[in-house]
Amino acid sequence: MIWMSILAGVTAGVLLGVFVTLEIPAVIARYVSIALLASFDTLIGGLKSYLKKEFDEWIFVSGFLANSLLAAFISYLGDRLGIELYLAVLLVFGMRIFQNLAELRHALILKLRRVKKNK
Amino acid sequence: MTKVSTSKNRKIEAILLGTFVFISMFLLVLLAKNISGIRPIRQNKDALISRIRELEQERAKYKKTIEELNKQIGELERKTASSDRRVKELKRQLDLLREEVGMTAIIGKGVEVTLKDAEVSGGLIEEEQAVVHDSDLRLLVNGLFLGGARAVSINGERITSVSSIRCVGPTILVNSKRISSPFVVKAIGDPESLIDGLYEEPTLNYYITQLFPEIGIGFSVKKKDDIRIPAYKGNLSFSKNLVRVAK
Numbered sequence: 001m002i003w004m005s006i007l008a009g010v011t012a013g014v015l016l017g018v019f020v021t022l023e024i025p026a027v028i029a030r031y032v033s034i035a036l037l038a039s040f041d042t043l044i045g046g047l048k049s050y051l052k053k054e055f056d057e058w059i060f061v062s063g064f065l066a067n068s069l070l071a072a073f074i075s076y077l078g079d080r081l082g083i084e085l086y087l088a089v090l091l092v093f094g095m096r097i098f099q100n101l102a103e104l105r106h107a108l109i110l111k112l113r114r115v116k117k118n119k
Numbered sequence: 120m121t122k123v124s125t126s127k128n129r130k131i132e133a134i135l136l137g138t139f140v141f142i143s144m145f146l147l148v149l150l151a152k153n154i155s156g157i158r159p160i161r162q163n164k165d166a167l168i169s170r171i172r173e174l175e176q177e178r179a180k181y182k183k184t185i186e187e188l189n190k191q192i193g194e195l196e197r198k199t200a201s202s203d204r205r206v207k208e209l210k211r212q213l214d215l216l217r218e219e220v221g222m223t224a225i226i227g228k229g230v231e232v233t234l235k236d237a238e239v240s241g242g243l244i245e246e247e248q249a250v251v252h253d254s255d256l257r258l259l260v261n262g263l264f265l266g267g268a269r270a271v272s273i274n275g276e277r278i279t280s281v282s283s284i285r286c287v288g289p290t291i292l293v294n295s296k297r298i299s300s301p302f303v304v305k306a307i308g309d310p311e312s313l314i315d316g317l318y319e320e321p322t323l324n325y326y327i328t329q330l331f332p333e334i335g336i337g338f339s340v341k342k343k344d345d346i347r348i349p350a351y352k353g354n355l356s357f358s359k360n361l362v363r364v365a366k
Contacts, residue, residue, distance in 0.1 A: 001130060005137030013141040017148025024153050033150055039143050046136050055132045064139055 002050060034075045034089055035068035041096045042067050048104040051111060067093075182352050221279035221351040225270045229307035229346040230314060232259060235337030236300040248334055251300055253286040255326065255336075256293075259304055260284065262323045266316020268306040270348040274298040277351040294353050301337070310342040 024032055042064045049055045071089045078085025200210040217223050234256070237249035260278055263271050271278040276293040278284075283292070290297045306313055317340070318324045331338045 002133040002136065005133040006140050009137035009140030010144050013144025014148050016141075017145045017152070020145075020149070022149060024149055026153075029150060029153055032146060036143060036146055036150065039139070043136070043140055043143060046139070050129075050132055050136060055136075057132060057135055060135065060139075 002047070006047070030086075031072035031076055034086055035072040037090065037093045037097075038067040038071035039064055041093045041100060044097060044100040044104060048100055048107055051104065051107040185352065220355060221270060221277050222355065224348060224350045225307050226345065226347045227269070227307040228310060228344050229268070229305060229342075230263075230310050231341045231343050231346065232263070232304040232306070232317075233337065233339045233341075234259065234300070234302040234304070234331075237335030237337070249336070250289075251291075251302055251336060253284050253291050256291065256302060256304070257284050258320065258323045258326065259317070262317045262320045263304065263306040263308075263313055264316075265320055266306075266308060266313040268308040268313055268316075271304065271306045272348045273302060273304050275349060277349055279351045279355065281353075281355060282351075294351070305346050305348055307346050307348055314340060314342075 042060065045063070046055065046060045049060075071093065074089050075086030078088075196210055196213070200207045214223075218225070234251045236251055256273060260271050260273070273284070273293045276282070276296055276298065278293070282294050285292055290299060291302075292298075317327065327338055330336075
C-alpha cells in the first residue's frame with residue numbers, strides 16, 4: 001500500500017511537472033529549492049515513522065510546512081543580511097536526510113526480517 | 120506519545136505520504152525545468168559574441184569600400200578641377216578643410232607616446248588601478264592638442280572632432296573600435312612643444328610624473344621625424360539636430 005502510494009505520487013508529480021508550464025520566478029527559485037530539500041527530509045522522516053508505526057499525520061504535515069517555510073525564510077534572511085545562511089540550512093537538512101535514510105534502512109531491514117521469520 | 124495505528128489509519132497515512140511526495144516531486148520537476156530554462160542565457164551570450172565578430176568583419180569590409188569610393192571621388196575631383204578654374208579653387212578649399220578635419224593621412228615630425236598596462240603582481244595595487252583607463256587616454260590626447268598637435272591617433276585610429284574615447288567593460292573604444300594595451304598615441308607637430316604640452320596640463324603632469332610610475336603603468340615618449348597618421352575612416356557628419364542648431 002505505502003509503496004504503491006509513493007510510486008503513484010512520484011509518477012503523477014513528475015508527469016504533471018513535465019506537462020505543466022508554470023515558470024517559477026528566478027528570484028524565488030532558490031528558496032523553493034531550499035524548501036524542497038527540507039520537505040524531502042520530512043518525507044523520508046515520514047516514511048520512516050510510517051514503517052516504525054509511529055506516524056502522526058499532524059506532526060508530519062506541520063513538519064512539512066514548518067521545515068520548508070523556515071528553510072526558505074532562513075536563506076532569504078541570509079541573502080538580505082549578506083550572510084550565506086542557506087549553507088546552514090543545506091548542512092542541517094542534508095545531514096538529517098542521511099540520518100533519516102539510515103533509520104529508514106534499519107526499519108526496512110528489520111521489517112523484512114520479521115516478515116521472513118513469520119513465514 | 121507514540122500512536123498505535125489501526126489498519127484504516129495506515130491507509131490514510133499512506134495516501135497522505137503519497138500526496139506530499141506528489142507535491143514535492145511536482146515542484147522538483149518544475150524547478151529542474153526552470154533551471155534548464157536559465158541555461159540558454161549562456162548560449163545566447165556565445166551567439167551574441169559571434170554576432171559581434173561577424174558585424175566587425177562586415178564593418179571592416181565596408182570601411183574598405185568607403186576607402187575605395189573616396190579614392191574614386193578624389194580622382195573625379197582632380198579631373199573636374201583640371202577643366203575649370205572655379206572648380207579648382209573650390210577643390211583647393213575642400214582639400215584644406217579635409218586636412219583640417221582629419222580626412223587625410225598626414226606624415227611629419229612629431230612624438231610617439233606609449234602607455235602600457237601595469238603588470239599585476241598581486242601586490243598592493245589592485246587590477247582595476249593597474250590598467251590604462253579611457254580617462255588617461257583622453258587626458259593624454261588633450262595634452263597633445265594643447266601642445267599644438269596637428270593630428271593625433273591612438274593605435275591607428277585618427278582622433279577627430281567627432282571621435283570618442285570611452286571604455287566598455289575591460290576594453291577601450293576609440294571611434295567605436297576596440298583597442299587594447301599597449302596604447303601607442305602618435306601626434307604630429309613640433310616635438311618640443313608637444314612634450315611641453317604634456318607637462319603643462321596639471322593633472323596630466325601629476326599622472327606622468329607620479330601616478331604612472333607609482334602604479335607601474337608604462338609611459339614613454341619618443342620624438343620621431345617620420346610619423347604617419349592615417350585618415351579618419353568613419354562618418355564625419357553630425358546628427359540632424361546638431362546641424363539644425365548650427366544653422
